Amino acid sequence: DSGVTQTPKHLITATGQRVTLRCSPRSGDLSVYWYQQSLDQGLQFLIQYYNGEERAKGNILERFSAQQFPDLHSELNLSSLELGDSALYFCASSVGGGANTGELFFGEGSRLTVL
Amino acid sequence: QQPVQSPQAVILREGEDAVINCSSSKALYSVHWYRQKHGEAPVFLMILLKGGEQKGHEKISASFNEKKQQSSLYLTASQLSYSGTYFCGTVERETSGSRLTFGEGTQLTVNP
Numbered sequence: 001d002s003g004v005t006q007t008p009k010h011l012i013t014a015t016g017q018r019v020t021l022r023c024s025p026r027s028g029d030l031s032v033y034w035y036q037q038s039l040d041q042g043l044q045f046l047i048q049y050y051n052g053e054e055r056a057k058g059n060i061l062e063r064f065s066a067q068q069f070p071d072l073h074s075e076l077n078l079s080s081l082e083l084g085d086s087a088l089y090f091c092a093s094s095v096g097g098g099a100n101t102g103e104l105f106f107g108e109g110s111r112l113t114v115l
Numbered sequence: 116q117q118p119v120q121s122p123q124a125v126i127l128r129e130g131e132d133a134v135i136n137c138s139s140s141k142a143l144y145s146v147h148w149y150r151q152k153h154g155e156a157p158v159f160l161m162i163l164l165k166g167g168e169q170k171g172h173e174k175i176s177a178s179f180n181e182k183k184q185q186s187s188l189y190l191t192a193s194q195l196s197y198s199g200t201y202f203c204g205t206v207e208r209e210t211s212g213s214r215l216t217f218g219e220g221t222q223l224t225v226n227p
Contacts, residue, residue: 002156031213042117043157043202043217056212090156094213099144099206100164101213106156 003027004107006091012113018079021110025072025093031055032074033092033104034066043090049074050097081114088112116141118205120218127193127225135188135221137203146179146186147204147215150197157202160188193225 003026013019025032034046045058049068060066063081068074078085088111092104118139125133137146145164149157163179163186174191190197200220206213 033213033215035217042219043204045214045216048212048214050212056214058214058216097213099208099213101206101215102162103159104147104149104157104215106158108156 002105002107004091004093004105006089006107006110008110009108010111010113012115013081014115015081015083017081017114018077019081019112021076021078021089021091021112023074023076023091023093023107025074025091026105029093029095029105030072031094031097031101032068032072033094034060034074034076035090035092036087037090037109038084038087046076048097055097078112083114086112086114116207117216118203118218120201120203120221122221123219124222125224127223129195129225129227130192131225133190133193133223135190135201135203135223137186137188137205137218139184139205139207141184141205142208143179143181143184144206144208146177147206148177148186148188149202149204149217150199151202151220152199160201190223193223195225195227198223198225 005024035043046060048056088109092106148160151157204215204217
């Protein structure tokens with residue numbers, strides 16, 4: 001158990017819909033990262049938040065948005081869903097927020113299926 | 116900039132050694148290595164921060180050539196439990212935050 005909690009674990013929805021994925025970081029970690037992993041693919045960096053502020057941005061679509069709340073939990077919002085958005089979405093957390101960040105602790109992921 | 120990993124896949128017999136390579140075209144601050152078993156979350160193996168420094172994790176070690184932006188992961192006397200996909204992740208020097216960009220992964224299979 002990494003200490004990172006993601007909900008829901010599984011989600012099935014239709015094209016055009018909107019979903020919200022939630023992540024609670026490990027106790028004491030200030031950074032939250034979101035990654036997308038399509039079937040048998042690599043981990044695509046989406047976005048990083050540190051202590052409530054956006055710190056780094058990857059190839060995140062405009063239809064996707066995220067935020068980190070004062071209690072440090074984070075939400076990833078996916079809208080106007082397309083079939084290609086079906087993937088495993090991982091949240092990870094770490095203590096630091098800069099280039100010298102250490103280990104990332106990954107949650108178990110939220111598997112999104114768009115039909 | 117996504118790092119490039121090679122080989123894409125490796126099949127070993129238990130007890131054999133393997134090397135997985137990772138390279139980047141960008142100046143790097145650090146290289147991370149993670150292992151992901153099928154259906155599970157990636158798990159941290161090690162991080163390398165200085166040129167030429169080697170870090171070890173049981174029978175798994177790695178090196179980082181800062182000048183060449185290359186890192187290699189060494190798996191010695193492989194065990195069945197080593198099977199999985201290995202990802203290298205890189206943090207570029209000229210980057211904001213902790214943008215950790217992963218390669219496509221190397222699928223390692225260890226057979227009895």
